[in-house]
Amino acid sequence: MIFDPKNLSTTELKNIYKNLLLPRMIEEKMLKLLRQEKIGKWFSGIGQEAIAVGCTLALNADEYILPMHRNLGVFTAREIPLWKLMAQWQGKATGFTKGRDRSFHFSTQEYKIIGMISHLGPQLALADGIALADILEKKEKVTLAFTGEGATSEGDFHEALNVAAVWDLPVIFIIENNGYGLSTPTNEQYRCAQLVDRAKGYGMQGVKIDGNNVLEVYHTIKALAEDLRENPRPVLVECITFRMRGHEEASGVKYVPQELFTEWEQKDPLKNYETYLLEQEIIDENFILQIRSDNTAYINSEIEKAFAEPEPVVDEELEIEDMYFPYQQKPINKPTEFTDGRYIDAISKAMSLMMEKYHNLVIMGQDIAEYGGAFKITQGFVEKFGKERVRNTPICESAIVGASLGLSINGYKAIMEMQFADFATCGFNQIVNNLAKTHYRWGEKADVVIRMPTGAGTGAGPFHSQSNEAWFTKTPGLKVVYPAFPEDVYGLMIAAVEDPNPVMFFEHKYLYRKSSGTIPDGYFSIPIGKAKLHANGDMFSIITYGLGVHWAIAYQKEHSEYDFDILDLRSLQPWDKEAVYKSVKKTGRALILHEDTLCCGFGAEIAASITEHCFAFLDAPVLRCASLDTAIPMNKALEHQFLANSRLHQNIQKLISF
Template identity: 50%
Template sequence: MSVAPSVDSATRVAEADLLARYRALRVPRAVEDKMLRLIRQNRLSKWFSGYGQEAIAVGCALALKDRDWLLPMHRNLGVWTTRGVPLRPLFCQLMGREGGFTKGRDRTFHFGLPERRIVGMISHLAAMLPVADGLGLASRLRGEDAVAVAFTGEGATREGDFHEALNLAAVWSLPVIFVVENNGYGLSTPTADALPVTDIADAAAGYGMPGVVVDGNDLDSVIASVGAAVVRARSGEGPTLLEMKTFRVRGHEEASGTKYVPPALIAEWETRDPVDRYRARLADLGVAVDVLDAIDAEIEAEIEAVAEWALTQPEVTATTEHEHADLYAPARPQSTFESSPVDDGVRFIDALSDGLRDAFDADDTTVLMGQDVAEYGGVFKVTAGFLERFGAERIRNTPIIESGALGCALGLAIDGFRPVVEMQYADFITCGFNQIANNLTTTHYRWGTAVPVTIRAPFGGGIGAGPFHSQSPEAWFCHIPGLKVVVPSTPADAKGLLRSAIEDDNPVLVFEHKALYRSLRGPVPTGPHRVALGEATVVRPGADLTLVTWGVGVQWALALADRLSGEDVALEVVDLRTLVPWDRETVLASVRKTNRLVVLHEAARTGGFGAEIAAEVAEAAFAALDAPPARVGGADLPIAFSKAIEQEVYSAQARLTEVVRRTLAY
C-alpha cells in the first residue's frame, strides 16, 4: 500500500484548465445546495447527499477519456455532471418527474447511460464491482484500451463481491480501477466498528495489485492518482485499488441526520471541504476572486432555473401495459435456418454441446465463463474441445466466484457481448442469487439496456449426488420479473432452446437435467436449430387427463401414459419447455379438452412452480374442470445421498401414479 503525495499540479496547469476543473467541481455543489434547500422547504422528499465528497467523482471523471466507463454510486453526482449529462432530464430523474431517465422506475442515480459510458448502480453496492470487470474484459476482447472505474463504499468492501471482483480483475489483468470512498460511516456505524484495519488499500497486496491511499478531498490528488492508475491499466499491467479518504458531513440521507457523529469531527472535516480548498488554491495562484465569483453565480443561476423548471413537470404516470412492455428487451429479427437431416440417436448432452458450438460459430461476441470449462471441458464435458476451437479469450475458466462471474457477464452484455455462464451445479447458483435477482433482471426495465446473458445450470437428482448436487431450484427463479427460465426435456429441445436463449436479448436461465445428459437419446437436426422460448408442446395427445411437466418429469409422464394406455386411459402430456414465460394457452386448451389437470415436477411440492400452473388453471378454466387440479412434487426434504431414500421417499415419480388415478376417479 502506498500513500499518494500531496499534489500541486495546479501550478503546472493552464488557467483555463484550472477554471474548467473548478467549474466541474462547482456544478455538483450547486446541485447539492439546491436539493438541500428543497428538502428544508418540504418540496423534495429524500436526498442522498454527497456534500463534501465531490472531488472524488469529479476527479475520477476528469482523469478519464470519453471512451472509459464509470460505475458510480448514489453520492457521485459529479460523474453525471462532469460527463455532460443534460441537466433537465437529470433533475426530472432526481425528482421523479416525467422526462427522467428511468421513467419513475428507480430513484436518483440508479440508472445508466451507455452512450455516456455510465453504468447504473443497484443498492447492493459491491455487486457493481464485478460488472466493471466485464466492461474491462470487453475492452480487451475488442483490442481497445478503455478503462472501467468502479466506485464503492468502505462498508461494501466487507461483501463477497469486493473480493470476487478484485480477485478476477487481478487474475485476468483487467483494465479496472476500484475506487473505495471511505467516508467514515456506514449509515450510523463508524468505520472502526466494521473494519479491523485503518487502510482498506492494504488489501490490494492480497490480490497482487497496487493499493493507494488518496486524499479524497483534494481534487488534484484525485486526478493524479486516477491518472496514474489509468496509465497502468491501459498499458496492460492490470487493476489498481484506490482508497479515497473523505467524510460524509451530511446524514446517510437527509431524514436520518448526523446526531450520531461527534460535532467536532464534522467541524474538522468541514475545514477540508474540497470546493473551498480548490477555490483557495486558485486564489493563491493568482486567479481573480471576481472570476471565481462569476463562475459561481452563473452555475447557481443555471441550477436554480433548471430545478424550478423540473418541479413544474408532471409526476410520472404509468399503465400496466406500458410497464410490462419494458420488462424485457424486444425480440430481434433472426435469420431462418434451412432444414437439415436428422440424426436419430443423439445424446442429450451432445445436443447441448452442438447447440452451444453452433451459437459460438455464428457469433464471435459469445464468451463462455465458468469453473473448469476450458481445458477440462466442464465437469460434465459439455464444453470439451471448445478451448481448442474458440480460443482462450472466449472460453474462460473463472475462479470459484458465482457472483463475480455473473456480474462480469453483465458488464460484457452492457458492452455488446453475449456471455454464457456455466454454473458447475445449479445448487451453487445461490452464491450468485443477488446478481440475478437484483442486477441482471432489473437493468432493462430500469434503464433500457439489453442484457443478453445466458446461464447454464445442471440440476436435478436421480444420480445419488446428495443434497448439494441434486436440487431443482427452478421455482425460486420463476418469481423474478425480467428473467426467462427454460427447461429442455429432449435432445432436440436442448439444442434448440439453448440456441434461442443465447440469441435472446434478455437474461435466460437454462436448467439442464443431469440425469438426462447421457441416458436420453433422440432425433436432433444436424444443422443449426432453434426452439422458440415460451412455447409448450403436446408430446402425447390424450383425452382423459392433462399431465403438465418439464425436464425429467416428461420421461416419467410418458412412461406412466404408456402403462395406463393398456387400461384404456389416454393421458395428454404437455411439456412446458419454458417456465417463464409459460405457455398458458396450450395448457388451458388441453385442460378444456380433458377436463382434468395434474402438474408434475421433481422439486419439492410446497412452493413449487406447479402451484402457479394449478392456480392459473383454477382461475381461468374452473368451469372446465371435472376434478380439482392436483400437484405432484418431491417431498419437502433435502435430497438424500442414498438412492433408496431419494427414490422411495423423496421422488415425485413414486407418487405420480396414485395422484393421477385419484384425479381420474374423482
C-alpha cells in the same frame, strides 16, 4: 493542503474549479428543496466532490464509470443536463428510469455511466465484465468503479477484485473512505490499518491518496489510466475523505463527534482549491461571483424545467412489456438433417454453433476450459475457440454473473455455467436484482444465459440435486427454460443465446447421458414459451417438464389402458398458457407433474391459472404431483421416495376417480 498543478494550463485549472463548484451548489439547492418538502430524499456528497470530479475528468469520455450515491460530480462532469438528473430524482417520465427507480439508481449508455443497485457491492463485478469486453476488442480503455469503505466488507468486493486481478482487467477500483458506513465507524468495520493494504492480498497495485485534494485525485487517476490502457491490470485506490452530512439527510449526524466536523471543515475540497487558485492569481473574486451567478441561474432554470416535466403514464401493459428487452425471435428453420446424440451432446453442439456464429460470445464457468467442465460439455472448446472466449473462473458465482452483465453492457454475449444449479444461491442477488431488472430500470439488455445443471436421480444429495426453477420463475425480467429432449435442448439453447434477455437454462443432469435422440444439424431454434404435445388423449392431461416428461411417457407405456395428453412445457417463463388451457378444456382433468417440491413449486402457479381460466371445463380438481417437502436425500431408496415419480400412479388414480 498542497496543490501541484503539474502541466495543467490555467484554463484547465479553472475548468476543474467549475466542475468542483457546480455539484456543491446543486447539492446546496437540493438541501433547500428537501427542507421545503419539494424532494423526498437526498444522499449528500458535500465534502467528497473532489473524488468524483477528479476521477471523471481524468478519464476519457468514452470510458465507463460506475458511481455511487455521493458521486454527483461524475454526472455533472460528464455534462448530463441538470433538468434530466432532476427529472430522474423526481420520478418523472423523462427521467432515466421513467419513474421506476430513484436517485442515482440509473445508468446511461450515452454518458457511459452505470449506476448501482442498493446492494452496492455487486456493481464492482460489472466493471470487470465491461473491462473484459474492452480487452477482447483490443480497445485501450479503463473502467472505473466506486465503492465505499462499508461495502468493502461485502463478498462482492472481494470477488470482483480477485477476478480483475486473475484476468488482468484494466479496472480502477475507487474506495471512498469517508469514515462511516451509515452510522458505523471504520474501527467497527475492519481491522486492517488501511483498506488499500487489501490490494496486496489480490496481487494488485494499491494507492492511497488525499480524496479532498482534487489535483492529487486527478493526477493520480490520469496517470494510472494512461498506464493501464497500455499495461492492463487492476488497481485499488483508497481515497481518504469525510462525509460532512448524514448517510442520507433523514439519518442526521448525531453519531459523529463534533470535533471531526471541525477538523474536516478545514479540509473542504472546494474551499481549499478555491483559496489556492486565488493565491496563485489564477482566478479572482469577480470570477467566482460570475461563475456562481451563472450556476445559480442555470440551476434554477433547470429545476423549474424538471418540475414541469410530465409524470409517468400509468399504463399496465407498458409496465409489463418493459420488463423485457424488445425481441422478436427469427423464423424457425425446420431441420432437414439430423445426427443421433445424447442430451449432453445437444448442449455442446448448440453452444459450439453459437460460438461460431457470434464472435462476441464468451463462455465462463468453473473448470470449463481445458478440463471441459464438471460434465465435459465444453470439452474441446478451448482448442476451437481459445481461452479468451472460454474462460475458467475463480469460485465466485456472484462476480461471474456480474461480469456477464458487464460484458452485455459493453456489447458482448455471455453464457455462464453454474457448476450445479444449487450454486446459484451464491449469485442470487446478481441474478434477481441486477440481471432481471436491468431493462425495466434503464432500458438496457442483459444478454446473458445462465446454464443450470439441475435435478436428482444421481444420489448426489441436498446440495447438488435441487430443482430450484421456482426461485426464478417468480422473478419478472428473467426467462426460464427447462427442456427434456436433445432436440429441444438444441433449439432452445440457440434461442436463449440469441435472445438479448437473461435466460435461466435448466439442464437435467440425470438426462445428460440417459436421454438420446435426434439433434438437428445447423441452425434450428425453438421459440421460448412454446409447449410441445407428446401424447394425445381424452381422459386427462399431464402437464409437466424436464424429467417429469420422461416419467409421464414411461407411465403411459406401462398403462396403455389410460389415454391422456402429455404436455411438455419446455419453457416456464413465459409458459404456454394457450396450450395448457386447450389441453385441459379438452380432457376436463389436469395433473401437474414436476420434480420440485410441492409447496410453492411452479405447479402451484399452473394449477391456480387453470382453475382461474378453465373452471367451467373441469370435471375434477386440478391435482399436483411433486416431490416431498424436504431436502433431497443422498441414499437411493430415500431419494426414490422423495421424488414425485414414486407417487405418480396414486395421483393419477385419485384424478380419474372423481
